[in-house]
Amino acid sequence: MIEIDGVGVRFGGVHALRDVAVTVPQGQTCGVIGPNGAGKTTLFDVVTGLRRPSEGTVRLAGRDLAGTGAVGRARLGVRRTFQRPQVFGRLTVIDNVLAASEWRGGGGGLAADLVGWRGRRRLERERRERAAAVLERCGIAALRDAYAADLPIGQRRMVELARAIADDPAVLLLDEPTSGLDEEQAALFAEVVAGVEATVLLVEHDVGFVMGACERIVVLDLGRVIADGDPASVRDDPAVRAAYLG
Numbered sequence: 553m554i555e556i557d558g559v560g561v562r563f564g565g566v567h568a569l570r571d572v573a574v575t576v577p578q579g580q581t582c583g584v585i586g587p588n589g590a591g592k593t594t595l596f597d598v599v600t601g602l603r604r605p606s607e608g609t610v611r612l613a614g615r616d617l618a619g620t621g622a623v624g625r626a627r628l629g630v631r632r633t634f635q636r637p638q639v640f641g642r643l644t645v646i647d648n649v650l651a652a653s654e655w656r657g658g659g660g661g662l663a664a665d666l667v668g669w670r671g672r673r674r675l676e677r678e679r680r681e682r683a684a685a686v687l688e689r690c691g692i693a694a695l696r697d698a699y700a701a702d703l704p705i706g707q708r709r710m711v712e713l714a715r716a717i718a719d720d721p722a723v724l725l726l727d728e729p730t731s732g733l734d735e736e737q738a739a740l741f742a743e744v745v746a747g748v749e750a751t752v753l754l755v756e757h758d759v760g761f762v763m764g765a766c767e768r769i770v771v772l773d774l775g776r777v778i779a780d781g782d783p784a785s786v787r788d789d790p791a792v793r794a795a796y797l798g
């Protein structure tokens with residue numbers, strides 16, 4: 553569960569977020585929509601620890617994250633994808649995914665050293681099996697040895713998703729995941745997201761996609777939450793129509 557409570561962010565005179573309160577229960581997929589500049593990316597930056605809020609708190613499973621930076625939050629299981637997919641271009645697809653679980657040990661590092669050679673080989677095998685299974689789920693198994701930089705944007709997005717879900721995230725934040733995906737890829741993306749156990753926050757401009765993929769929608773406008781509910785009630789909300797859906 554992720555609890556965003558009374559969060560405000562100011563950039564000089566601009567209130568990017570004002571008193572935003574959203575609690576997403578464990579396992580829920582919650583869409584975040586709103587016009588350009590509404591504060592969606594800023595909200596993701598606050599949850600992932602890239603931006604310190606001017607006010608308010610973010611709690612993960614009851615734990616206040618104020619003193620935990622972006623790396624610490626990643627270690628607690630917070631994962632994110634970006635509007636422009638961020639992959640390691642000079643690594644292969646499988647190595648992009650393996651990189652996500654390297655810190656747990658297996659390929660190297662302290663944990664692997666501590667369990668000794670035999671345990672280390674077992675961890676490494678399990679890690680590779682998990683990574684291969686994730687590539688399969690994301691429809692990119694055939695690309696495992698391709699360099700990520702050589703892939704078109706849609707496939708890079710799937711690599712980024714595979715890396716984000718490779719080691720069972722607690723919270724998954726997806727920023728405009730369908731831009732650059734064709735219809736088939738978008739459908740697969742939604743299917744993969746539906747299959748994860750994580751709590752999911754999904755920013756998306758494709759309203760059809762977000763309404764289909766999310767059980768709940770939060771609408772931001774000028775940094776405030778103007779609606780929060782199931783897709784049908786949000787779609788019919790006059791304030792949402794005026795601000796965004798038109």
Ligand SMILES: Nc1ncnc2c1ncn2[C@@H]1O[C@H](COP(=O)(O)OP(=O)(O)OP(=O)(O)O)[C@@H](O)[C@H]1O
Pocket residue numbers: 563566567568586587588589590591592593594595
């Ligand atoms: N680093 C920054 N410095 C100053 N203002 C910023 C900064 N980042 C964002 N803003 C402002 O904060 C507000 C919210 O921006 P944000 O990028 O979070 O919106 P968004 O909903 O993600 O928009 P989009 O849909 O265009 O990605 C905007 O008015 C933006 O100009």
